[in-house]
Structure formats: structure tokens, C-alpha cells
Amino acid sequence: MRSPTAEDEAVLVERARSRDRLAFEELVRRHANRLYAVVLRFLADPADAEEVTQETFLRAWRGIDRFQGRSQFFTWLYRIGLNEAKRLAIRQPPAGKVRSLEDEPVPEAPDWSEAPEVRLGQGEIRRVLEDAIRALPTEYRAPLVLRDIEGLSTKDAAEVMELREAAFKSRLHRARLAVRRSLDEYFLEAEK
Amino acid sequence: MSVSTWRRLNAQRDHHWARSRIPFYVDRELPSRQRRRLYQHEQLCRECRQMIRTLSALQTMLPRLRPRPEVAERTAAIVGARIAD
Numbered sequence: 001m002r003s004p005t006a007e008d009e010a011v012l013v014e015r016a017r018s019r020d021r022l023a024f025e026e027l028v029r030r031h032a033n034r035l036y037a038v039v040l041r042f043l044a045d046p047a048d049a050e051e052v053t054q055e056t057f058l059r060a061w062r063g064i065d066r067f068q069g070r071s072q073f074f075t076w077l078y079r080i081g082l083n084e085a086k087r088l089a090i091r092q093p094p095a096g097k098v099r100s101l102e103d104e105p106v107p108e109a110p111d112w113s114e115a116p117e118v119r120l121g122q123g124e125i126r127r128v129l130e131d132a133i134r135a136l137p138t139e140y141r142a143p144l145v146l147r148d149i150e151g152l153s154t155k156d157a158a159e160v161m162e163l164r165e166a167a168f169k170s171r172l173h174r175a176r177l178a179v180r181r182s183l184d185e186y187f188l189e190a191e192k
Numbered sequence: 193m194s195v196s197t198w199r200r201l202n203a204q205r206d207h208h209w210a211r212s213r214i215p216f217y218v219d220r221e222l223p224s225r226q227r228r229r230l231y232q233h234e235q236l237c238r239e240c241r242q243m244i245r246t247l248s249a250l251q252t253m254l255p256r257l258r259p260r261p262e263v264a265e266r267t268a269a270i271v272g273a274r275i276a277d
Contacts, residue, residue, distance in 0.1 A: 025272045032267040037259050050263060057271045113245035121253045129257060148254040154219070173215035180246055 013073050017064050024064070028057050031074055034150065035081050041145045042085040042138060052088055056081040071159055078146070078160040086138055109184035110191060125183075132182035136175055143172035144179065206233055210240050218247045 009030070015023035032053060039056070040049040059080050060067075067076055112118055117125045133141060133149075146157035158168035193201075210233040216222045217230050234241050 021272065021275055024275065025268045028268040028271050029264045032264040033261050036261050036263045036267070040259070040261070050267070053263065054267055054270050054274075057267065058274055061271070061275050109242075111242045111245055113242075113249040118249050118253065121256045125253070126257070129253060133257075144254070148251065149258050151255060151258075154221070169215055176215075176247055176250060180243075180250055183246070183250070 009073060010069075013064075013067070013069070016061075017067070024057075024061055027073070031077055032057070034074075035077060038078060038145055038150060039081050039085045041133070041141065041149075042082075042089045048088060049085075052084045053081065056084050059084070072156065075152075075156050075159045078152075079162065082142060082160060089138060106181055106184035106188060109188050112183060112187040115187065125186075128182055128186045129179065132179040135182075136178060140171050140175040140178065143168055144175040147172055148176070203236075207237055207240065210234070210237065211243075214240065214243055214247065218244060218251060 009027070012023045012027050016027060035056060036049055036053045039052045040046060043049045043052065056077065060077055063080075067073065117123065133144060136144065142161055143157060146152045146160055147154060152160070154165055154169065154172075157172075158165045161168060163171070210230050213222060213226060213230050217227065222230065230240075234244055
């Protein structure tokens with residue numbers, strides 16, 4: 001089976017705009033997994049994340065006439081999904097402690113860039129990373145999730161968040177520094 | 193102004209400039225001339241060198257956190273049923 005192309009997707013979107021339900025279902029199949037993965041980063045409960053993912057697609061179906069094609073379909077979709085997730089997340093108590101952003105380096109932190117556990121990226125390091133990401137305020141977590149975990153380009157990720165690229169980049173950098181700080185603290189503690 | 197003062201001020205200005213460019217450097221988004229300038233600063237400045245190395249290491253770790261959920265078929269079925277109503 002050949003992989004979907006941008007042209008295939010443009011055809012599907014056009015058919016969905018003409019209220020072709022099968023075309024829209026195919027769009028759901030193509031984007032649901034990645035959308036769910038993004039939404040899950042903002043909600044503690046996988047069941048909530050699934051519900052928000054479904055609700056996102058339903059909103060997209062209802063509003064598909066408003067999709068003009070000026071951006072890519074998935075950036076429009078992710079924008080809806082992110083807003084839905086944030087709306088629900090505000091109503092829920094935070095799963096863990098949200099730390100304020102500190103971007104100054106930890107004094108005396110070692111250079112852990114070549115540490116074996118960093119190269120493997122498994123086990124305790126993974127837990128430290130996941131905790132650090134969860135502790136980010138939502139408006140800083142989103143750039144990191146979209147760009148660095150899900151692999152969107154800076155341009156596409158900024159578009160999802162409706163930010164100019166410079167503003168997006170600034171938030172992304174602060175988020176990275178905050179996560180890096182968690183790793184600084186972890187490795188400093190490990191040295192003791 | 194003495195030569196040593198001039199050098200110190202120049203190094204501080206260079207460091208300040210480098211810190212502001214590191215996010216673009218790590219993402220390979222700097223024009224080549226700025227990239228070369230920052231690379232030269234990196235060789236001299238321990239703090240910037242460590243920041244670049246650790247941020248680059250972070251860049252390799254974060255994509256590995258990406259989950260591989262399998263909700264597509266279930267979501268398509270549920271959404272399909274709802275929009276058919």
C-alpha cells in the first residue's frame with residue numbers, strides 16, 4: 001500500500017468539506033494517533049485524552065467549512081486539539097507540581113551530555129525527563145511537545161500555537177532550559 | 193581603556209551574543225557566518241560549551257519519549273458513528 005501524500009490529503013480534505021463522511025473518517029485514521037499523543041501530554045488520564053481527541057475531530061467536522069487551506073490540515077487540527085486539552089486541563093487539578101521556569105544553570109552541574117544513561121535514554125533518565133516535562137507550565141510544555149517530541153517544524157509548531165516564530169522559539173528555549181535544569185539536578189545529586 | 197579591559201568587555205559582549213544564539217545553533221538554524229562565530233566562542237567558553245552539549249543531548253533524548261498509541265481505528269469508528277447521526 002503506498003504511503004499517503006500531501007496530494008491525497010488535500011483531496012480528502014476537499015471531499016470532507018463537501019460532507020463526505022468516509023473521507024473525513026480516513027483523515028481521522030491518519031491523524032488520531034499523533035493527535036492523541038499530543039493531547040495526552042496535557043491530561044493525566046488516557047481516557048480523557050481519548051475523549052478530547054474524539055471531541056477535536058467532531059469539532060473539526062462541524063467547522064470544516066471554516067478550514068480555508070491556508071495552513072496544513074494537521075496544524076489546524078492540532079490547534080483545535082491543543083485548545084480542547086488546555087480547556088480540560090484547567091478544570092482538572094495538576095497531576096504534579098508545576099514548577100516556575102528557571103533558566104539559569106545549576107551551579108557546579110556536571111556535563112552529563114556523554115553519560116551512558118543519556119545515550120541509552122532509558123530507565124531513571126526517562127522518568128526524570130517525563131516528570132520535568134509534566135512540571136512545565138502548559139504554555140511552555142506545548143512548544144517542547146510539538147517541536148522536540150512530536151517532531152513538527154518550528155514553522156508548523158508555531159502555527160499550531162498561533163505564535164510568531166520568534167515568540168515560539170523563545171518559549172521553546174525556556175522550556176528546554178527548564179528540562180535541562182532537572183537533568184542538571186539529577187546528575188549533581190548522583191555525584192554526591 | 194587598557195587592552196585587558198577591552199578584551200574583557202569584548203568577551204562579555206561575545207558571550208551575551210552567543211547565549212542569545214544558542215537556541216538557533218542547536219537547531220541548526222543559524223546562518224553560516226554566525227555559526228562560525230558561535231563555534232569559535234564555544235571553543236573558548238566553558239559555560240556555553242556545556243550548554244550547547246547538554247541541549248544537544250536533550251535533543252536526541254526527547255524524540256524517544258514519543259509514544260506509539262493505537263487509537264486510530266477506535267477513534268475513526270466512534271467519530272464516524274457520531275457524524276452519521
